[in-house]
Amino acid sequence: MIRELGYSSPLFGTFMTESSLLSTQQVSDILNVSSSTVKRWVDEGRLQAVKTIGGHRKIHACDLLRVVREQHWNHVNVGPIEELLGTQNQNFCPDQTVFKFHEALTKGNQEQIRTILLESYHGGIPVNEIGDQIICPAMNQLGQEWSRGQVEIFYEHHSTQGVLASLMEIRRHLIETIRPPENSPLAIGGGPEKDHYILANLLVELVFLQSQWRVINIGPNTPVASLDKAFREKSPKIVWVSATHLAEPDTFLTDMKAFRTVVEQSGGELVIGGQGVPRTILDAIDLPWRGTNLTALNQHIRVLFPVGQPPRRGRPPGKTAAG
Numbered sequence: 001m002i003r004e005l006g007y008s009s010p011l012f013g014t015f016m017t018e019s020s021l022l023s024t025q026q027v028s029d030i031l032n033v034s035s036s037t038v039k040r041w042v043d044e045g046r047l048q049a050v051k052t053i054g055g056h057r058k059i060h061a062c063d064l065l066r067v068v069r070e071q072h073w074n075h076v077n078v079g080p081i082e083e084l085l086g087t088q089n090q091n092f093c094p095d096q097t098v099f100k101f102h103e104a105l106t107k108g109n110q111e112q113i114r115t116i117l118l119e120s121y122h123g124g125i126p127v128n129e130i131g132d133q134i135i136c137p138a139m140n141q142l143g144q145e146w147s148r149g150q151v152e153i154f155y156e157h158h159s160t161q162g163v164l165a166s167l168m169e170i171r172r173h174l175i176e177t178i179r180p181p182e183n184s185p186l187a188i189g190g191g192p193e194k195d196h197y198i199l200a201n202l203l204v205e206l207v208f209l210q211s212q213w214r215v216i217n218i219g220p221n222t223p224v225a226s227l228d229k230a231f232r233e234k235s236p237k238i239v240w241v242s243a244t245h246l247a248e249p250d251t252f253l254t255d256m257k258a259f260r261t262v263v264e265q266s267g268g269e270l271v272i273g274g275q276g277v278p279r280t281i282l283d284a285i286d287l288p289w290r291g292t293n294l295t296a297l298n299q300h301i302r303v304l305f306p307v308g309q310p311p312r313r314g315r316p317p318g319k320t321a322a323g
C-alpha cells in the first residue's frame with residue numbers, strides 16, 4: 001500500500017525516519033531486479049511504500065529488510081539496508097533479545113516491552129520470527145519461573161497486556177500498509193472454549209496479515225459451534241485453531257475430528273497448533289499439514305498463496321551496471 005510521505009505515524013514516529021527511505025532505483029540495485037519490477041511490486045502491495053509529493057514511490061529500509069528476510073532471499077546483500085537502519089554489525093541476536101525481553105517481562109516494564117517488539121519489527125524482523133524467537137521463549141521462561149514461585153502472577157497478567165498492546169500496534173501498521181490483492185484468500189480462527197490466552201491467536205493473525213491474507217481472528221474461548229458457523233458463512237480457505245490451554249482434551253479431539261470433515265468437504269483446510277495441544281491429539285486428528293511454530297505456518301501459507309517471486313540472480317536483460 002502506498003502512504004503519502006509526510007504521513008507521520010504517532011505510533012511509529014520513534015522507529016521510522018525519512019533518512020532510511022529508498023528510491024525504487026536503489027531497491028532495484030539491491031534486489032537485482034528492474035526498477036519497473038519494483039514499481040509493480042509496490043503497486044501490487046508486495047512491497048510497502050510511501051509516495052512523495054512529486055509522486056515518487058519510496059520504500060522504507062526496514063520494510064525491504066523484512067521482505068528479504070521473510071522470503072529467505074539469501075543471496076541479497078542486506079549490508080546497504082542495514083547501514084541505512086544503523087543496524088550493521090548488530091545482527092539480530094535472538095538470545096540477547098530474549099534475555100532483555102524476559103527481563104522487561106519480569107519487571108512488568110511496559111515501555112521496554114514495546115521498545116523491544118517495535119524495534120524488532122521496524123528492524124525488519126518478520127512477525128513469525130518475533131513470535132517464535134522472542135515472545136515464545138521469553139514467555140516460556142516466565143511461565144517456568146511462575147511455576148517455581150519466583151514470579152508473581154500479576155507480572156504474567158501485566159506483561160501479557162504489554163505484549164498485547166505492542167502487537168496491536170504492529171497489527172495496525174500491517175493493516176495500514178499491506179494491501180491484500182483482490183484474489184487474497186481468507187483465514188478464520190480462534191482458540192477453543194475455556195482457553196483465555198490471547199497472544200498466540202493474535203500472532204497467528206499477524207502472520208496471515210503479513211502474507212497478504214484477509215483475516216478474521218475470532219479470538220480466544222470460541223465454541224466450536226461458533227467456529228463452524230463462521231466457516232459456513234465466510235467460506236475461508238484456512239481455519240486455524242490455536243490452543244495454549246486445553247480444558248477438555250477429549251471433547252476437543254471429538255469436536256476437531258468432526259470439524260475437520262466439515263472443513264475439508266467444503267474444500268477448506270483446518271490447521272491446529274499451540275502449546276496446549278498434545279502430540280497424541282494431533283496424531284489422532286491426523287491433519288494433512290502439521291507445523292509446530294509460526295515460521296512453519298508462514299511457509300505453509302506462502303505455498304498456498306505466494307506473494308512476490310524471489311529476485312533473479314544477476315541483472316535482468318537490458319539492464320546495465322550503471323542502471
Ligand code: B12
Pocket residue numbers: 131132133135136139140141142143144146147153156157160194195196197198199200201203204240241242243244245271272273274275276291292293294296297
Ligand atoms: C501469560 C500466561 C498466563 C496468563 C494468560 C494471559 C492471557 N490472557 O493470555 C494468565 C496469568 C491469565 C495465565 C493463567 C493460567 N496459566 Co498460564 N501461562 C502464561 C505463559 C507465561 C505465557 C503464555 C503465552 O502467551 N505464550 C506465548 C505464546 C505465543 O506461545 P505459544 O502459545 O507456545 O505459541 C507458540 C507455538 O505454540 C506456536 N503456535 C501457537 N498457536 C499456533 C497455531 C498454529 C496453527 C501453529 C502452526 C503454531 C502455533 O507458535 C507460537 C510462537 O512460537 C505460559 C508459559 C508458556 N510456556 O508459554 C503459562 C502457562 C501456559 N500457564 C500455565 C498455567 C498452569 C496456568 C493456570 C492454570 C494457572 C492457575 N493455576 O490459575 C491459569 C489457567 C488459565 C486458563 N484457564 O486458561 C502453565 C500450563 C501448564 C500445562 N501444560 O498445563 C504454563 C505453561 C506455565 C507453566 N510453565 O507452568 N497464564
